[in-house]
Amino acid sequence: DAGITQSPRHKVTETGTPVTLRCHQTENHRYMYWYRQDPGHGLRLIHYSYGVKDTDKGEVSDGYSVSRSKTEDFLLTLESATSSQTSVYFCAIRVTSGGAPYEQYFGPGTRLTVT
Amino acid sequence: AQKVTQAQTEISVVEKEDVTLDCVYETRDTTYYLFWYKQPPSGELVFLIRRNSFDEQNEISGRYSWNFQKSTSSFNFTITASQVVDSAVYFCALSGAPTGGGNKLTFGTGTQLKVEL
Numbered sequence: 568d569a570g571i572t573q574s575p576r577h578k579v580t581e582t583g584t585p586v587t588l589r590c591h592q593t594e595n596h597r598y599m600y601w602y603r604q605d606p607g608h609g610l611r612l613i614h615y616s617y618g619v620k621d622t623d624k625g626e627v628s629d630g631y632s633v634s635r636s637k638t639e640d641f642l643l644t645l646e647s648a649t650s651s652q653t654s655v656y657f658c659a660i661r662v663t664s665g666g667a668p669y670e671q672y673f674g675p676g677t678r679l680t681v682t
Numbered sequence: 683a684q685k686v687t688q689a690q691t692e693i694s695v696v697e698k699e700d701v702t703l704d705c706v707y708e709t710r711d712t713t714y715y716l717f718w719y720k721q722p723p724s725g726e727l728v729f730l731i732r733r734n735s736f737d738e739q740n741e742i743s744g745r746y747s748w749n750f751q752k753s754t755s756s757f758n759f760t761i762t763a764s765q766v767v768d769s770a771v772y773f774c775a776l777s778g779a780p781t782g783g784g785n786k787l788t789f790g791t792g793t794q795l796k797v798e799l
Contacts, residue, residue, distance in 0.1 A: 600786075600787075602787075607791055608791060609686075609688075609773055609789035609790055609791045609792050610727075610773065610775075610787070610789040611789070612786050612787065615786065625786065655725070657727060661785065669732065670717060670729045670732045671717075671729075671787060672729060673719075673726065673727040673729075675725070675726055676725055676726070676727075
């Protein structure tokens with residue numbers, strides 16, 4: 568258990584409304600990630616963070632923004648939700664040791680439906 | 683650009699059969715890392731294994747084994763004597779050497795394994 572929680576776990580929202588998903592970790596990991604999972608695509612990286620206020624874009628960042636004001640929280644915001652953003656969203660942390668890229672551990676996921 | 687291909691979309695086996703899940707990757711990095719994750723029907727993603735590009739030793743963990751072959755850019759996963767509890771979607775993933783921003787995982791599209799009685 569990597570101590571990762573996501574909230575909400577399920578959300579239904581209407582097109583055009585803003586939505587914020589929260590990822591919270593309890594183990595002080597520096598690196599955090601947001602992925603989305605869609606059928607036929609596996610998981611794709613949206614944004615990631617390598618420290619407080621340090622974030623960068625991933626493969627599918629259009630329409631999403633992130634913020635990290637505290638080590639333990641990484642927020643994903645959909646400024647104006649669209650139906651194409653209906654997906655399951657996973658947060659992950661990366662365990663680091665000695666500078667080598669170690670495995671990422673995932674939160675339980677948030678199922679978002681945009682109607 | 684990195685790419686991971688899991689050509690098997692769905693595999694069905696009968697319990698106790700052996701099954702191999704294929705993973706082929708593409709990367710220009712000389713140092714890279716390969717991973718397998720399991721996603722059971724409950725939806726969580728469970729880390730199974732990490733393999734470094736400079737270590738081609740195969741690995742066995744109970745009924746699970748992994749065959750890494752750089753010559754064919756493959757990292758295949760075999761389950762021996764499959765059980766119903768092995769039913770899940772299995773993802774292969776690839777990352778390069780760490781940069782200032784941390785490694786980013788590129789996932790395959792997953793293989794749905796169904797183990798039936």
